[in-house]
Amino acid sequence: MQLQFPDGAKRDYETGITARAVAEGISPSLAKRAALARIDGHLRDLDRPIEGDARIEFLMRDDPAVLDTIRHDTSHVMAEAVQELFPGTQVTIGPAIEDGFYYDFARETPFSLEDLPKIEQRMREIVDRDEKITREVWDRNEAIKHFEAIGEAYKAEIITDLPESETITVYRQGNWKDLCLGPHLPSTKMVGKAFKLTKLAGAYWRGDHRNAQLQRIYGTAWATQADLDAYLLRLEEAEKRDHRKLGRSMDLFHMQEEGRGMVFWHPKGWQLWRTLEAYMRRRLDAAGYVEVKTPQVLDRSFWEKSGHWEKYRPNMFVCETEEGEVLSLKPMNCPGHVQIFDYGQRSYRELPLRMAEFGACHRYEPSGSLHGLMRVRGFTQDDAHIFCREDQIVEETARFVELTRMIHKDLGMETAYVNLATRPEIRAGSDEFWDKAEGMLGEAARLAGVKPVIAEGDGAFYAPKLDFIVKDAIGREWTCGTLQLDYVLPERLGAEYVAEDGSKQRPVMLHRAILGSFERFIGIMIENYAGAFPLWLAPTQVVVATITSDAESYGQRAVETLRAAGLRVEGDFRNEKINYKVREHSVAKVPVIAVVGRKEAETGQVALRRLGSDGQQIVSLEEAARILGAESLPPDLRENT
RNA sequence: GCCGCUUUAGCUCAGCUGGUAGAGCACCUCAUUCGUAAUGAGGGGGUCACAGGUUCGAGUCCUGUAAGCGGCACCA
Numbered sequence: 001m002q003l004q005f006p007d008g009a010k011r012d013y014e015t016g017i018t019a020r021a022v023a024e025g026i027s028p029s030l031a032k033r034a035a036l037a038r039i040d041g042h043l044r045d046l047d048r049p050i051e052g053d054a055r056i057e058f059l060m061r062d063d064p065a066v067l068d069t070i071r072h073d074t075s076h077v078m079a080e081a082v083q084e085l086f087p088g089t090q091v092t093i094g095p096a097i098e099d100g101f102y103y104d105f106a107r108e109t110p111f112s113l114e115d116l117p118k119i120e121q122r123m124r125e126i127v128d129r130d131e132k133i134t135r136e137v138w139d140r141n142e143a144i145k146h147f148e149a150i151g152e153a154y155k156a157e158i159i160t161d162l163p164e165s166e167t168i169t170v171y172r173q174g175n176w177k178d179l180c181l182g183p184h185l186p187s188t189k190m191v192g193k194a195f196k197l198t199k200l201a202g203a204y205w206r207g208d209h210r211n212a213q214l215q216r217i218y219g220t221a222w223a224t225q226a227d228l229d230a231y232l233l234r235l236e237e238a239e240k241r242d243h244r245k246l247g248r249s250m251d252l253f254h255m256q257e258e259g260r261g262m263v264f265w266h267p268k269g270w271q272l273w274r275t276l277e278a279y280m281r282r283r284l285d286a287a288g289y290v291e292v293k294t295p296q297v298l299d300r301s302f303w304e305k306s307g308h309w310e311k312y313r314p315n316m317f318v319c320e321t322e323e324g325e326v327l328s329l330k331p332m333n334c335p336g337h338v339q340i341f342d343y344g345q346r347s348y349r350e351l352p353l354r355m356a357e358f359g360a361c362h363r364y365e366p367s368g369s370l371h372g373l374m375r376v377r378g379f380t381q382d383d384a385h386i387f388c389r390e391d392q393i394v395e396e397t398a399r400f401v402e403l404t405r406m407i408h409k410d411l412g413m414e415t416a417y418v419n420l421a422t423r424p425e426i427r428a429g430s431d432e433f434w435d436k437a438e439g440m441l442g443e444a445a446r447l448a449g450v451k452p453v454i455a456e457g458d459g460a461f462y463a464p465k466l467d468f469i470v471k472d473a474i475g476r477e478w479t480c481g482t483l484q485l486d487y488v489l490p491e492r493l494g495a496e497y498v499a500e501d502g503s504k505q506r507p508v509m510l511h512r513a514i515l516g517s518f519e520r521f522i523g524i525m526i527e528n529y530a531g532a533f534p535l536w537l538a539p540t541q542v543v544v545a546t547i548t549s550d551a552e553s554y555g556q557r558a559v560e561t562l563r564a565a566g567l568r569v570e571g572d573f574r575n576e577k578i579n580y581k582v583r584e585h586s587v588a589k590v591p592v593i594a595v596v597g598r599k600e601a602e603t604g605q606v607a608l609r610r611l612g613s614d615g616q617q618i619v620s621l622e623e624a625a626r627i628l629g630a631e632s633l634p635p636d637l638r639e640n641t
Numbered sequence: 642g643c644c645g646c647u648u649u650a651g652c653u654c655a656g657c658u659g660g661u662a663g664a665g666c667a668c669c670u671c672a673u674u675c676g677u678a679a680u681g682a683g684g685g686g687g688u689c690a691c692a693g694g695u696u697c698g699a700g701u702c703c704u705g706u707a708a709g710c711g712g713c714a715c716c717a
C-alpha cells in the first residue's frame with residue numbers, strides 16, 4: 001500500500017504497518033516525539049495498523065489538534081487514580097470538553113473537595129509511571145461479560161446499547177482498562193502534568209434526570225504549564241467581570257431572599273435600562289413596528305384557551321382571589337398580542353403587522369437554574385409578534401435578521417452565527433411542512449447574508465426557529481435573539497384576516513426577540529464591557545471634580561452647561577484631593593472626569609480625563625459640551641448627522 | 642428539582658484543636674484647600690443566615706430549614 005506524506009512524497013509500505021513503524025523508518029526521534037497520527041484526516045493511535053492507501057501525518061504533542069486528546073487522556077488518568085484511591089467506584093464516561101475534561105463516576109458516598117488534591121497527587125504518580133496506553137479490539141459479548149464481571153455495570157450498558165456494527169475497543173493503561181473509542185497518546189507520561197481538578201458536581205447518567213445521579217469531577221488540562229497558568233488567569237479575569245459583582249460595586253441592582261429571581265433596579269442600573277429601552281424603541285419604530293401593552297394578570301380560562309394551562313402550568317405564577325377566582329401572571333406575551341390582533345376585523349392590507357411589547361413576564365423557573373440577571377423569574381422581553389401571510393415569512397425573517405445584527409453591533413457585540421434549529425424527534429406537522437418551514441428560514445437567513453448553522457433537532461415541537469448567538473469581548477457565546485415560526489397559536493386563538501378575495505384567512509405568527517430579556521441582556525452587557533460602558537450607555541457620563549473649593553461655583557456652572565447639552569452629569573465638590581476623586585470615579589467606571597481647578601475657572605475651560613487613559617484634554621467648557629454631547633449620541637441617532 | 646460547597650459588620654474576608662468577635666474598604670466627625678488612581682486622626686456599626694440539639698460554656702461540634710455559589714436537569 002502507498003502512504004502519502006504532507007510534503008506530497010509517496011512511499012510504499014506493507015499493509016497493516018503501524019504509524020509508529022512508519023515514523024521509526026523515517027527517524028527514531030520522530031517516532032519518539034510523535035503523539036498521534038492523522039490518517040486521511042482522522043486522528044489515530046500511533047500503534048493502530050494502517051489498512052490501505054492513505055495520507056499520513058504525524059502530530060507532535062504541542063499540535064493544537066492534540067489538545068483534545070491530552071484532555072481526554074487526562075480524564076482517563078484521573079479515572080485510574082480515582083479507582084485506585086476509591087475501590088468500588090464505577091467509571092462511566094469521561095470526555096474532553098472546552099478547556100478541559102470531566103469524568104462521571106458512580107459511587108455511594110460523594111466525593112468531597114478534600115479528595116481532589118489526593119486525586120491530583122495520584123494522577124501525577126500515574127504520569128510518572130509512564131504507563132503504556134494500548135488499544136485492543138474485543139468481542140462484543142466478551143466485553144459485556146467482562147465489564148459485568150468486574151462490576152462496571154455502566155460500561156456494560158454502554159456496550160449493550162452500541163449498534164452491532166460498532167467495533168468494541170478497550171484501552172489498556174498500565175493495569176487499568178477502559179472502554180473507549182480513542183484515540184489516545186502512547187503513554188501516560190506524554191499526558192503531562194499541566195492539569196488541575198476544578199470542581200465537583202452531580203450529573204445524571206446519560207443526562208436524564210430520571211436516571212441515577214453520578215459524581216462528576218471536572219478538570220482542566222493543557223499542553224504546557226504556561227498554558228494552564230494563562231487559563232487560570234483568564235478565569236480570574238472573567239470573575240472580575242461577573243455582572244453580579246459589578247452590579248453590586250457599581251450600585252446597579254440587587255436581589256434579595258424574599259424575591260428569588262427578581263431584580264431591584266437601583267437608579268444607575270435603571271438609567272442603563274432606560275437608555276437601552278429608548279434605543280430599542282427608536283429602532284423598532286424605524287423598522288415599522290407598532291408598540292402595545294397587554295395585561296400582567298389574566299384569568300385561568302384565558303390560559304386554558306391559549307394552551308399554556310395544559311403545557312406550561314408548572315412554570316406559571318398562579319394566584320387566587322378571596323372569591324376563588326384563579327388567575328396567572330403572564331409567562332409570555334404572545335396570547336395577549338393575538339387578542340389585539342383578533343379585536344375587530346383585520347384586512348390583508350394590514351399585514352405584515354409587527355406588534356411589539358416590552359412585556360414583563362413571570363415564570364416560575366426551577367430554583368437551581370437561577371443565576372444573577374441571566375436567569376430570573378421576573379423579566380422583561382423585547383418581544384414582538386409579526387402577523388403575516390405565508391408568502392411574507394421569508395422577507396420578514398430576512399428583515400429581522402438584518403435588524404438583529406445591526407442592534408447587536410450597536411450594543412457592542414457581533415452576531416457570531418445564526419442557528420437554524422430544525423425538526424425535533426417529537427413534533428407536530430408533516431415532513432412536507434417541516435421541509436418548507438426550515439427551507440424558508442434558511443433562505444431568509446441567506447438573503448440577509450448569513451449562512452445558518454444547522455442545530456439538528458433543536459426546533460420547537462411545532463416549528464423551526466432561528467437563534468442568534470453573539471460573542472462577547474472575552475469570547476464567550478450567548479444566545480440573544482430568536483425567531484420562531486408559529487402556525488399553531490393563531491389557529492388555537494382563532495386569529496383571522498380578510499384576504500383580497502373576501503375569504504377569511506389565518507395569519508402566521510413570527511415570535512421574535514432581539515435582546516431576549518432586558519435583564520439578561522444588561523447582564524451580558526455588563527460583562528462584555530466589564531462595567532466600562534461606552535459614553536452613550538454609561539449611567540453617569542461625566543463627573544465634574546473640583547480641585548479646591550475655590551472652583552466650586554465654576555464647577556457648578558460646568559455641571560449645568562454639560563447637563564444642558566443632554567449629558568448625565570454629577571458634580572464632586574467634596575473636600576478631597578483630586579487624586580482621591582479621580583481614583584474613586586475611575587473605579588466606578590465613569591467614562592469622563594472633567595477636572596476644574598483655579599486655572600480652569602479663570603480661563604473657562606475643563607480638563608477632560610477619559611476612563612482608561614491618564615491623558616488630559618483641555619478645552620473650553622462650550623467645546624467640551626459640544627464634543628461630549630456629540631459623542632454621547634446613541635448609535636442610531638449618530639447615523640443621521 | 643438533584644449533587645457538592647458556602648453563609649461572621651454595608652462590601653471583601655480572618656477567627657487553630659469549643660471559653661463568649663477582628664481587619665481592610667465603606668460610613669460619620671474633626672483637621673487639611675492639596676493639579677489627575679487612596680491626606681491624617683478619631684468614632685459608630687455584628688441576635689456570627691434561621692430553628693433545634695450536644696456541652697458548665699457554641700461563630701466554632703451535630704441535625705434540620707432557607708438562601709447564595711459551582712455543576713446537572715430545566716429554559717414549550
